[in-house]
Amino acid sequence: MKMAGFYDESISNGLGWRAVLFVSGCPHNCPGCHNKEAQNFNYGQEFNKEEIINRICENSILKGVTLSGGEPLCKENIPEVLDFIKSIKEVRPNFNIWCYSGYTLEELMDRNDEITNETLANIDVLVDGRFREDLKNPTLKFKGSENQRILDVPKCIHEHKIVQVAV
Numbered sequence: 001m002k003m004a005g006f007y008d009e010s011i012s013n014g015l016g017w018r019a020v021l022f023v024s025g026c027p028h029n030c031p032g033c034h035n036k037e038a039q040n041f042n043y044g045q046e047f048n049k050e051e052i053i054n055r056i057c058e059n060s061i062l063k064g065v066t067l068s069g070g071e072p073l074c075k076e077n078i079p080e081v082l083d084f085i086k087s088i089k090e091v092r093p094n095f096n097i098w099c100y101s102g103y104t105l106e107e108l109m110d111r112n113d114e115i116t117n118e119t120l121a122n123i124d125v126l127v128d129g130r131f132r133e134d135l136k137n138p139t140l141k142f143k144g145s146e147n148q149r150i151l152d153v154p155k156c157i158h159e160h161k162i163v164q165v166a167v
């Protein structure tokens with residue numbers, strides 16, 4: 001997997017201070033995509049999990065990690081994304097994990113495959129849905145267009161309904 005970028009700390013990609021990994025590659029090709037170069041699976045540099053984990057562990061201000069892109073949950077990226085999340089949880093069990101995805105939660109659950117289900121079980125908050133230029137709203141917090149949702153994934157799964165996070 002290639003990564004399009006990494007922020008050691010950010011407060012604009014989820015609640016609290018967070019490290020942010022932007023993976024490369026996205027199949028959605030949304031009109032008006034804010035990160036078009038990251039649609040290319042060969043864009044950026046090789047993802048080095050150990051180096052990124054070390055950088056995260058060196059930073060005591062962090063409360064969690066955000067996965068963004070690109071598309072973290074496409075079939076090409078999801079194996080390494082899941083492995084990365086599990087490694088973070090080993091060294092920082094209290095971290096919360098946010099993930100941006102162009103897929104909706106329903107689309108991901110409909111896959112009903114082992115790796116997607118395990119990944120969802122390890123994500124706290126999913127910002128879901130493709131970017132819609134016609135619904136773009138720059139005043140929205142942590143998302144780009146009105147259709148996108150900020151979902152409490154454990155509650156959505158256990159309560160079998162859509163539960164959004166208040167931000």
Ligand code: SF4
Nearest residue numbers: 026029030033070102
């Ligand atoms: S899902 Fe995100 S990265 Fe992918 S094309 Fe849409 S806006 Fe761009």
